[in-house]
Amino acid sequence: MNQPLSQPLEIFLMNDQPFTCPHCGARCEELADFYHTNAKSFVEKCLNDQCGFICFQEEDEEFITLWE
Secondary structure (H helix, E strand, O other): OOOOOOOOOOEEEOOOOOOEOOOOOOEEEEEEEOOOOOOOEEEEEEOOOOOOOEEEEEOOHHHHHHOO
16 A cells, blocks of 8 residues: 555554554554654554555543643
């Protein structure tokens, strides 16, 4: 699957497990780290060459406010 970058990226919530591709289940690699910004997110890419899915992984806002 070659994902066109002209489309908006899907957003998935972070959890305490390593992030895996929601399409094929393979591990993902971090392409960009925006955790230090207000966005609190990462851009992730599937490591499966035949998939290559790219998405955002972001922290749940409710979880963040629980600990502030």
